[in-house]
Amino acid sequence: MAVYTPETSAEIETIIRDALLQKTPLKISGYGTKTGLGGQVQAPDELSLAGHKGITDYQPEELVMVARAGTLLAEIEEALAQKGQMLAFEPPHLEGFYGTEHAGSLGGVIACNLSGPRRISAGAARDYLLGFDAVSGRAGYFRSGSKVMKNVTGYDLSKLMCGSFGMLAVMSEITLKVLPRPEYVASLSLICTSLAQAQSVLSAAFGSATEPSGGAILGEGGGFVATIRLEGVQISVEDRLVSLSDLLASFGDLRVLEGEESSDFWANMRDIAFLDKGAEQVWKLSATPSLAPQVIAEIQSSFDIEFGLDWAGGLIWLSGSGAGLGSHIRNILAANGGGHATLMRASDSIRAIQPVFQPLGEAIGGLQTRIKTAFDPENILNPQRLNLGGEADANAF
Amino acid sequence: MLLPEPEQNILDRRDEIVAALKSMLPKGCVIDDRTTMKAFDSDALSAYRNLPLVVVLPETARQVADVMKWCRDNKVKIVPRGAGTSLSGGALPLSDGVLLGLGKFNQITEIDYENRTVTAQPGVTNLAITTAVQDNGFYYAPDPSSQIACSIGGNIAENSGGVHCLKYGLTTNNVLGIEMVTMDGEIVRIGGKHLDAPGFDILGIMTGSEGLLGVVTEVTVRILRKPATQRAMLVGFDSAQQAGQAVSTVIGAGIIPAGMEMMDNPAINAAEDFVQAGYPREAAALLIVELDGPEVEVDYLLDRVAGLMKTSGASSMRVSQSEEERNQFWAGRKSAFPAVGRISPDYLCMDGTIPRKALPEMLTRMAAMSQKYGLRVANVFHAGDGNLHPLILFDANAEGELERAEEFGAEILRNCVALGGVLTGEHGVGVEKRDLMGEMFSEDDLKQQQRLKCAFDPDHLLNPGKVFPVLHRCAELGRLHVHHGQLPHPDIPRF
Structure with a gap:
């Protein structure tokens, strides 16, 4: 097995061209920190972007940063913090979750479209990718997007690259929209007797003019704690804390979390650190927020699980065990407003028998497979990482 | 504007196509008389008009699906249309295509x-x-x-x-x-x-x-x-360059206003004549900055923004004191297009985006181009995100002015790209900017985009002739030409 570590887009192109000629698939990686997520890639050789790194352009007043795909997430966040800015989608740091040395590369975050608690208010990773250049599975170099905030010139291929798990093209340089860091952060927490009540608290908060930037529920001592985050200029956060407290007073006793207590809480949510480390399976469910309590109750009727909610209830993190857990979860989601479930962490043997990603219907699966064909007709890039429901077909069109 | 050459065999089959569509749709959902079809012959880019083959106005997704499947099987083109307000000709009909209107989907x-x-x-x-x-x-x-x-x-x-x-x-x-x-x-x-x-x-x-x-x-x-409070401020500047710099200063200070718009002197005066918004007529450039959120936050940020504007050289400043006044501030900006319509028989609205910092340079270039083409230009910008809307004033009845205006517009967009920006920020490519796509994208970039099209519509039946300057057949785009163990471009350097 050969590991290629290109340092330029021209080198990426050469490696992919050789792989195409020899019809030998490539595993695409950064630092391998997220190999625990997704299907297992069967490829004789690996293309690692660990050598293709560095911030190439950063203009804080333009809210734009350009970096090579292999740049460490930590390096990006450090550079932004120095200028009082941030990645607003709050990418998770999953080194604790996957047991890796660090949180990996920018390319990995984008390829997996990973977003943290602020997803509910600020959007996902996919909402911050302004442009990129890449080499497709056809060994073709191409660019898309730009360095400006507002651009509708041609198809928005940035959206397609986010969450493509390296199966369409290998990104070389990534252009991101960045935002100012909030000057002040505080959270409000409230102990509830039931999950349904906690969900109502989040619904009331997010339906108010207090602009929450996070809404989570964790179990505690037989009850549930709903926590809501407010961010912005200090005078505004303090004002909104008062409004929110007034709004939620009827639900129970409130507690304000400030400073590290607040930031630790949200880092814990962001990095999925609240679930049992030894759990056999960890699932990520995207659901209709108001139906989350019902979804959880139905899952619990057959399986013993641990869980926590983020995204105002729209994101359910859940751990448990059992061969039928995945299909049970998916059936219950389908019966409760739709949604999808991803197996975030499990042993290789369990991932081999339970589909990691939500199976797609025939029509959408067909579209997904044809999109794969458009970029990588010979299935050279990361085969089987995402389950598309079919293989690319070089003769499809 | 060149649209794909209509296919004669489709034009010849018009009666059969109309009959088939009538058989699958309820009464009144197919319009095939030329007089009624005239209402659909253009969108808001009204310089271009073309009668469709036939208009269909289905009422359900099932009917849309039936029409599309039939068209696919019979290789008939479709142009989808919403309200027809596209400024780039995205819904411009094709003579050999069915215009698929979604107007009845109104619930x-x-x-x-x-x-x-x-x-x-x-x-x-x-x-x-x-x-x-x-x-x-x-x-x-x-x-x-x-x-x-x-x-x-x-x-x-x-x-x-x-x-x-x-x-x-x-x-x-x-x-x-x-x-x-x-x-x-x-x-x-x-x-x-x-x-x-x-x-x-x-x-x-x-x-x-x-x-x-x-x-x-x-x-x-x-x-x-809805935010608890919204307030807007009008800030006048003696030069557009100063105004452009002020925009960067505000964002550089970590403030993201709800909106930050800019108008140049001709646009200010056209709007003022039209709606009396209270704009400073003498200003070379006007910024409208809106802040929203809790009242204390809005007051605090208004103070900070005012301070930044002062240091940026603002010549006048007014903050809205009531909701009525805020709406009045916006009325001028929102009616800028019709207002300009009153001072010129015709105008072309462009829609490039540039990096914010390039705004002063772009304005200098725009003034030079205005001289070169002998046509006036009024500018309204979404300055906060660098999106320009230059309005090029011309008279379509004057010999050659439309062509000159179009050349002027194309040169503006080429300059946007040269300054690190893009052809369109929000109006779309459509037919209007289709032939300029090569300014921003290489042939390979465009081919990759078109391959994506092939995944959805391999026969190029959906809205062909829009966005892409050259229609490559999917078979030609799709093949990997591997001959004798060599891919195309064997000359690309290896390491």
Whole structure:
């Protein structure tokens, strides 16, 4: 097995061209920190972007940063913090979750479209990718997007690259929209007797003019704690804390979390650190927020699980065990407003028998497979990482 | 404007095609007489007009699917159309194509306050979504200037923006789900009230695809709680360069206003003549800055912004003292296009985006171009996000002026790209900027985009002739030409 570590887009192109000629698939990686997520890639050789790194352009007043795909997430966040800015989608740091040395590369975050608690208010990773250049599975170099905030010139291929798990093209340089860091952060927490009540608290908060930037529920001592985050200029956060407290007073006793207590809480949510480390399976469910309590109750009727909610209830993190857990979860989601479930962490043997990603219907699966064909007709890039429901077909069109 | 050469065999089969469409749609859903079809012969880019082969106005997704499947099987082209407010000719009909209007899809199907979503049919107007929820204190954030008329389905096709997208994002950042019909006639759902659909992001790629990939038959958007307070300030400058610099200074200070608009002197005076918004007529440039949120935050940030404006050399400043006054400030900006329409028989509206810092340079170049072409230009900008709307004034009845205006517009867009920007920020490519795509993209870039098109519509039946300057057959795009163990471009350096 050969590991290629290109340092330029021209080198990426050469490696992919050789792989195409020899019809030998490539595993695409950064630092391998997220190999625990997704299907297992069967490829004789690996293309690692660990050598293709560095911030190439950063203009804080333009809210734009350009970096090579292999740049460490930590390096990006450090550079932004120095200028009082941030990645607003709050990418998770999953080194604790996957047991890796660090949180990996920018390319990995984008390829997996990973977003943290602020997803509910600020959007996902996919909402911050302004442009990129890449080499497709056809060994073709191409660019898309730009360095400006507002651009509708041609198809928005940035959206397609986010969450493509390296199966369409290998990104070389990534252009991101960045935002100012909030000057002040505080959270409000409230102990509830039931999950349904906690969900109502989040619904009331997010339906108010207090602009929450996070809404989570964790179990505690037989009850549930709903926590809501407010961010912005200090005078505004303090004002909104008062409004929110007034709004939620009827639900129970409130507690304000400030400073590290607040930031630790949200880092814990962001990095999925609240679930049992030894759990056999960890699932990520995207659901209709108001139906989350019902979804959880139905899952619990057959399986013993641990869980926590983020995204105002729209994101359910859940751990448990059992061969039928995945299909049970998916059936219950389908019966409760739709949604999808991803197996975030499990042993290789369990991932081999339970589909990691939500199976797609025939029509959408067909579209997904044809999109794969458009970029990588010979299935050279990361085969089987995402389950598309079919293989690319070089003769499809 | 060159559209693809109509296929004679389709034109010859018109009677048969009309009969087939009538057989699959309810009475009154097919329009085939030329007089009535005339109402559909252009969109808001009215310089270009063309009669379609036939107009269909289906009422259900099933009917849309039947029409599309029949057209695919019979190799008949389709041009989708929402409210027809496209400024780039995205809904310009084809002589040998069926114009598929979504005007009868005009119902809001669900309002869900608990999950803060609205689900609507694509023909519902942008403003109608806000109107439906405003009594409960909510609104839909993207607010294109055409919001009273433009449809939410059209907003998806164009990824529409508006004056508040600096803070609240474009359509793509506010759509949660769609139901769409593929060219195969399949009805599929992507997303919904939950976030982030599995697989490749089809919702993301559909948004802004200008009707080339599928036809949207239902839309779910997120709605937001109306901010507690909104206030706007008018800031005058003696030079457009200073105003441009002030915009960067505010954003550089970590403040993202809800909106930050700029108008130059000709636009200020045209608007002032039209609606008496209270703009400073003598200013070379005017900024309208809007802040929203809790009252204390708005007051605090207004103070900070005022300080930054002063140090940037502002010559006048006014803060709205009432909701009425705030609306008056915006009335001038929002009516800038009709206002300019009063001072010139015709105008062309351009839509490039540039990096904010390039604004002063762009204005200098624009003034030089105005001299060169002998045509006046009035500028309104979404300055916060670098999106320019130069309005080129001309008289279509004067020999050669339209052509000169078009050349002027093309040169502006080439300059946008040269300054690190793009051809279109929110109006779309359509037919208008189609032939300029090569300024921004290489042949390889465009071919990769067209391969994506092939995944959805391998026969190029959906809205062909828009966006891409050259129609490559999918077979030609799709093949990997591996000959004798060599791919194309063997000359690319190896390491």
